[in-house]
Structures are given as structure tokens and as C-alpha cells.
Amino acid sequence: MAEELYFIKTNPVTAKINLYNKLCQEEQDVLNYLDDDKKTSLELIKKKVLENVENLSKEELLNLFNWFNAKCNGDHEELKTQLFVHGIDIFYEILSPGNVQSFQQILSDYEKYSQRITNHIFDPEKFNQFLIYGIFFTGFINKEKGEEYILADFLKSDYKNLYSHAEEEFNSKKTELLSQENIYNHFTDLYDCTKFYKNSIIKLQANS
Numbered sequence: 001m002a003e004e005l006y007f008i009k010t011n012p013v014t015a016k017i018n019l020y021n022k023l024c025q026e027e028q029d030v031l032n033y034l035d036d037d038k039k040t041s042l043e044l045i046k047k048k049v050l051e052n053v054e055n056l057s058k059e060e061l062l063n064l065f066n067w068f069n070a071k072c073n074g075d076h077e078e079l080k081t082q083l084f085v086h087g088i089d090i091f092y093e094i095l096s097p098g099n100v101q102s103f104q105q106i107l108s109d110y111e112k113y114s115q116r117i118t119n120h121i122f123d124p125e126k127f128n129q130f131l132i133y134g135i136f137f138t139g140f141i142n143k144e145k146g147e148e149y150i151l152a153d154f155l156k157s158d159y160k161n162l163y164s165h166a167e168e169e170f171n172s173k174k175t176e177l178l179s180q181e182n183i184y185n186h187f188t189d190l191y192d193c194t195k196f197y198k199n200s201i202i203k204l205q206a207n208s
Contacts, residue, residue: 003100006065007092007190008202015053015087019064020046022086033067035059053087054200058120064088065206092193099183100205106134106183113165122201124194131191132159136166138184141177151188 023030023046034041045064048055056064065083072078080090094100110133111117116126132155139152156163170177194201 003097004206005094005100005103006090006204006206007193008204009089009091009197009199010053010202011087011089012052012054013087014085015049019053019086019088020049023049029071030064030067033063033070035063054121054202058204061088061120061202061204062206065204092190094183094186096181098181099186102180102183103134103186106137109137109169110134113169120203122203124197124199124201127201128191128195129162131187131194133162133166134187135184135191136163137170138182138187140167140170141182142184144174144178145182147182147184149184151191152184 023042027042031038031042034045041060041063045056045060048060068082068086069079072082083090094103107118107130110130113133114129118126118130122130135152135155136159139149142149142152
């Protein structure tokens with residue numbers, strides 16, 4: 001199955017009302033999408049939604065995503081609309097499996113550099129730092145190919161250490177990277193979507 005990445009901003013107040021009510025009204029249906037000990041799992045999900053929807057684990061969130069997706073019969077835009085109505089805003093997505101793999105590899109490299117393992121929920125400032133690293137790294141690829149890298153050039157004076165490390169990583173993998181599709185635009189788009197955002201950002205990996 002092809003992997004997809006979704007980036008989410010939450011609205012805990014909306015989720016506390018709309019998502020909680022939907023879970024209560026459609027208990028029997030949602031149970032089909034939960035793991036073992038389904039009733040206990042559902043009660044725990046409902047409790048977390050009442051407290052703060054961001055408290056959901058990666059697995060719990062994915063189960064709800066799959067439930068909504070099934071209810072929308074695979075209609076992607078309707079899925080995003082229904083999740084938004086229930087406090088889960090998919091504000092950006094990467095749907096190409098190759099691009100997902102590239103993104104995850106860059107994130108893995110950044111985790112080694114920063115000595116910080118991320119989970120599915122990002123602090124906004126740390127997510128911003130990672131995106132800047134990604135802009136630099138993929139910007140080097142674009143520069144080598146004669147393509148646009150203006151934002152990378154603009155940011156480099158303020159983030160010299162990130163820039164230097166990205167350059168080292170690029171040089172060590174140049175031959176391999178130049179034969180692949182680049183994802184510079186995904187990093188610049190995500191940066192534009194989140195640079196002034198002050199709340200947590202959730203990364204959800206799902207299968208199509």
C-alpha cells in the first residue's frame with residue numbers, strides 16, 4: 001500500500017464538541033476501526049478528545065482517520081472537510097510515495113544531527129527549524145539542477161550551522177540525490193503554512 005503524509009493543525013474546542021458527540025452517536029460504527037479491547041479503546045479516545053484532541057496517540061488518530069475515510073467512501077476532499085468540521089485540520093499533504101520516502105529520510109537525517117527524536121507531534125519552533133534544514137538541503141539539489149532556490153539563499157545568513165550541515169549532507173549524497181525527484185517545494189510550502197503558527201503540528205502517516 002502506498003504511504004501518504006498528512007500535516008494537521010487541531011481545534012481542541014471544536015473537537016471537544018463535534019468529534020466527541022459524533023463518537024458518542026456512532027459508537028458501534030467506530031468500534032470496527034479500533035484495535036483490540038475496542039470498548040475500552042473508545043472510552044479512552046473519548047476521554048482524550050474531551051481533554052485535548054492533541055492527546056490522541058498516533059495509532060488512535062490513525063484509527064479515527066481511517067474511520068472518517070471509510071465514511072467518505074474515499075472522497076479525499078470530503079474527508080478533509082469532515083475532519084475539519086470535527087477539529088482536525090489537514091492543512092498540507094504529501095501523497096506521492098517517493099516524496100514521502102524522501103521527506104522521511106531528510107527528517108531522519110535531521111534527527112541524527114539535532115540529537116532529538118521526534119514523534120508524531122511537533123513543537124512549532126522545532127518544526128520550523130527542521131523545515132529550514134529541509135529547505136537548505138533540497139535547495140542545494142535545486143541549485144545543482146539549475147532550478148529555483150531563492151528562499152534557501154534568503155535564510156542561510158540567519159541559520160549558518162543548519163546551512164553548513166545541510167551542505168555536508170548534500171555533498172555526501174549528491175550523485176544519488178540528483179537522480180531523484182526533489183521535494184524543495186514541499187518544504188517551502190510547509191514553511192509558508194507554519195512560520196507564524198504557535199501551536200503543535202501533527203504529522204500523520206497513512207496508507208492509501
